Amino acid sequence: xxxxxxxxxxxxxxxxxxxxxxxxxxxxxxxxxxxxxxxxxxxxxxxxxxxxxxxxxxxxxxxxxxxxxxxxxxxxxxxxxxxxxxxxxxxxxxxxxxxxxxxxxxxxxxxxxxxxxxxxxxxxxxxxxxxxxxxxxxxxxxxxxxxxxxxxxxxxxxxxxxxxxxxxxxxxxxxxxxxxxxxxxxxxxxxxxxxxxxxxxxxxxxxxxxxxxxxxxxxxxxxxxxxxxxxxxxxxxxxxxxxxxxxxxxxxxxxxxxxxxxxxxxxxxxxxxxxxxxxxxxxxxxxxxxxxxxxxxxxxxxxxxxxxxxxxxxxxxxxxxxxxxxxxxxxxxxxxxxxxxxxxxxxxxxxxxxxxxxxxxxxxxxxxxxxxxxxxxxxxxxxxxxxxxxxxxxxxxxxxxxxxxxxxx
Amino acid sequence: xxxxxxxxxxxxxxxxxxxxxxxxxxxxxxxxxxxxxxxxxxxxxxxxxxxxxxxxxxxxxxxxxxxxxxxxxxxxxxxxxxxxxxxxxxxxxxxxxxxxxxxxxxxxxxxxxxxxxxxxxxxxxxxxxxxxxxxxxxxxxxxxxxxxxxxxxxxxxxxxxxxxxxxxxxxxxxxxxxxxxxxxxxxxxxxxxxxxxxxxxxxxxxxxxxxxxxxxxxxxxxxxxxxxxxxxxxxxxxxxxxxxxxxxxxxxxxxxxxxxxxxxxxxxxxxxxxxxxxxxxxxxxxxxxxxxxxxxxxxxxxxxxxxxxxxxxxxx
Numbered sequence: 012x013x014x015x016x017x018x019x020x021x022x023x024x025x026x027x028x029x030x031x032x033x034x035x036x037x038x039x040x041x042x043x044x045x046x047x048x049x050x051x052x053x054x055x056x057x058x059x060x061x062x063x064x065x066x067x068x069x070x071x072x073x074x075x076x077x078x079x080x081x082x083x084x085x086x087x088x089x090x091x092x093x094x095x096x097x098x099x100x101x102x103x104x105x106x107x108x109x110x111x112x113x114x115x116x117x118x119x120x121x122x123x124x125x126x127x128x129x130x131x132x133x134x135x136x137x138x139x140x141x142x143x144x145x146x147x148x149x150x151x152x153x154x155x156x157x158x159x160x161x162x163x164x165x166x167x168x169x170x171x172x173x174x175x176x177x178x179x180x181x182x183x184x185x186x187x188x189x190x191x192x193x194x195x196x197x198x199x200x201x202x203x204x205x206x207x208x209x210x211x212x213x214x215x216x217x218x219x220x221x222x223x224x225x226x227x228x229x230x231x232x233x234x235x236x237x238x239x240x241x242x243x244x245x246x247x248x249x250x251x252x253x254x255x256x257x258x259x260x261x262x263x264x265x266x267x268x269x270x271x272x273x274x275x276x277x278x279x280x281x282x283x284x285x286x287x288x289x290x291x292x293x294x295x296x297x298x299x300x301x302x303x304x305x306x307x308x309x310x311x312x313x314x315x316x317x318x319x320x321x322x323x324x325x326x327x328x329x330x331x332x333x334x335x336x337x338x339x340x341x342x343x344x345x346x347x348x349x350x351x352x353x354x355x356x357x358x359x360x361x362x363x364x365x366x367x368x369x370x371x372x373x374x375x376x377x378x379x380x381x382x383x384x385x386x387x388x389x390x391x392x393x394x395x396x397x398x399x400x401x402x403x404x405x406x407x408x409x410x411x412x413x414x415x416x417x418x419x420x
Numbered sequence: 421x422x423x424x425x426x427x428x429x430x431x432x433x434x435x436x437x438x439x440x441x442x443x444x445x446x447x448x449x450x451x452x453x454x455x456x457x458x459x460x461x462x463x464x465x466x467x468x469x470x471x472x473x474x475x476x477x478x479x480x481x482x483x484x485x486x487x488x489x490x491x492x493x494x495x496x497x498x499x500x501x502x503x504x505x506x507x508x509x510x511x512x513x514x515x516x517x518x519x520x521x522x523x524x525x526x527x528x529x530x531x532x533x534x535x536x537x538x539x540x541x542x543x544x545x546x547x548x549x550x551x552x553x554x555x556x557x558x559x560x561x562x563x564x565x566x567x568x569x570x571x572x573x574x575x576x577x578x579x580x581x582x583x584x585x586x587x588x589x590x591x592x593x594x595x596x597x598x599x600x601x602x603x604x605x606x607x608x609x610x611x612x613x614x615x616x617x618x619x620x621x622x623x624x625x626x627x628x629x630x631x632x633x634x635x636x637x638x639x640x641x642x643x644x645x646x647x648x649x650x651x652x653x654x655x656x657x658x659x660x661x662x663x664x665x666x667x668x669x670x671x672x673x674x675x676x677x678x679x680x681x682x683x684x685x686x687x688x689x690x691x692x693x694x695x696x697x698x699x700x701x702x703x704x705x706x707x708x709x710x711x712x713x714x715x716x717x718x719x720x721x722x723x724x725x726x727x728x729x730x731x732x733x734x735x736x
Contacts, residue, residue, distance in 0.1 A: 047637055051536040189709055220712050225632055225641055228431040229676035235556055236424040249633055262557035276537050318536035
């Protein structure tokens with residue numbers, strides 16, 4: 012009620028003040044696509060964050076305060092995201108959670124930095140669970156940004172490790188979305204393949220418009236004509252599903268080395284044709300550990316149905332670490348939580364994780380996995396599921412950083 | 421090279437016929453009623469969802485018939501109880517009405533089927549390779565799509581040009597008063613035309629639903645491009661729409677295959693553009709990356725050079 016009255020005074024006119032549930036003390040703004048091409052991914056993430064926030068609240072909240080998730084639809088558009096961020100800040104958010112679209116994350120990190128400079132004492136912290144353009148923890152790094160997914164370079168390093176050992180790979184085709192992240196994937200692939208397997212020929216380096224291609228057949232024809240045996244792609248959501256579907260329709264025989272082969276719908280789209288040929292690099296998959304984590308099972312119970320298949324393990328790590336940091340700091344103030352999170356180490360059921368203090372990048376185990384038959388937990392009810400090819404421990408995923416972070420005094 | 425050209429040509433024809441299938445209902449409604457139906461892509465999406473749902477209940481082939489019929493019935497109801505009252509207020513009112521309708525349909529499918537894509541897989545009966553070209557397979561469902569698209573063209577042409585009802589429909593646009601004086605039910609004719617246009621959109625939705633992704637954004641994904649087809653082809657011309665579809669389909673497919681940029685052109689002409697020059701980034705964009713812009717470029721050029729489109733009979 013106090014918050015409510017204060018707001019009425021600030022607005023200078025009376026609005027109906029509904030006596031709803033007690034106002035939450037920590038407001039967390041979730042800014043991601045909730046409509047449009049990326050909505051499937053965004054909505055699943057929203058549910059996952061809500062799930063873990065509810066768990067924290069059910070356990071009594073943090074330092075006596077409860078968490079509230081406010082959702083804002085940004086349509087994966089950086090300009091729209093900044094408008095939504097402004098709205099979130101006006102509504103009292105002190106934490107921002109975003110992931111889909113590195114172009115968006117770059118805009119938010121910049122806006123948060125400026126906002127914090129101008130509003131000392133009201134700082135905002137940006138928790139990034141999925142935007143993996145390396146720039147965010149290198150040249151564009153800020154104290155206010157923490158990333159809980161491995162960046163494009165770290166994932167590419169894990170992928171190229173596996174590719175390097177596979178002598179059958181001779182001709183690689185790169186196809187990526189035409190924006191900051193897609194370009195980062197292409198750059199990483201070019202650089203790392205040249206280092207680890209100079210004999211591999213890169214026969215194509217394609218960028219296509221983000222979430223705008225209806226028919227990937229022309230691209231598949233090009234891949235085929237180039238004689239590629241392996242395709243590396245950072246495509247996600249519709250772009251992943253439609254690409255792989257076009258490949259299957261044309262009978263394209265390649266190995267798909269992907270970042271998001273586990274995108275909702277991708278396994279269904281490729282079906283049997285993806286067995287042994289669809290690979291992904293991720294921090295989790297359904298068969299990463301012998302048993303599904305208890306929270307994963309609980310999530311599936313609360314959100315049943317294929318479209319709600321659990322995908323964001325890193326969200327669990329993120330909220331666990333967030334809660335641990337708030338407890339350690341004995342405060343929910345973003346600056347104090349941020350300081351507590353720097354260098355924080357934890358052990359999850361998949362291995363050791365650590366938040367790097369120098370660039371705020373989480374180090375966590377990465378898995379390269381392949382679509383296979385006869386796995387314990389299948390995906391999308393297809394009878395097919397992910398099988399681990401290689402696990403890279405968190406420490407081994409660390410890469411040098413160019414980040415020169417300015418910390419608040 | 422021959423391989424890429426052959427397969428690109430085939431892909432282009434497939435994409436072109438898909439575009440024609442998507443836009444034929446729009447062309448019909450526009451040419452025979454003068455209504456620019458902004459809800460066309462939404463009815464198409466509705467058809468996709470209905471065929472997905474019916475396909476689960478009664479199988480693919482019955483769904484192929486029932487989904488378009490249901491869309492037709494919906495179309496008839498929209499015209500009879502909604503749009504017919506708006507006609508008198510002119511074209512702006514009609515456009516606004518269909519514009520609002522598009523949003524209504526989108527919200528409706530979201531409420532019923534959710535925001536995520538539904539698992540609208542290619543039905544098993546048409547999910548097999550039809551033939552092979554240079555080692556690439558050509559799926560049977562694409563063959564069915566081409567067949568349906570061409571059948572639509574043939575049916576519409578015959579129905580409008582060779583049948584009595586077709587003549588009445590054509591007359592209803594230009595001479596509605598004379599027609600009703602002769603005892604014909606002009607509002608009834610409009611209901612029929614709108615229903616047929618929506619049924620065609622629904623039929624396209626059955627096939628398009630599993631070729632694309634059946635999700636609430638489907639209408640947005642194809643909405644703009646069908647207008648390009650209709651404008652480039654010439655407002656109200658079926659043959660024009662067919663030619664425009666093929667042109668766009670083939671052009672776009674071939675542009676994707678071109679890995680050259682303006683920079684390469686300048687280099688070939690002996691002009692050196694350094695990395696520091698102001699337009700370097702723009703010039704370095706490969707033509708392939710710009711492929712999706714091609715239809716809209718064509719639209720703008722067409723409106724400047726020939727506003728009536730390829731085979732149109734009146735200006736936009």
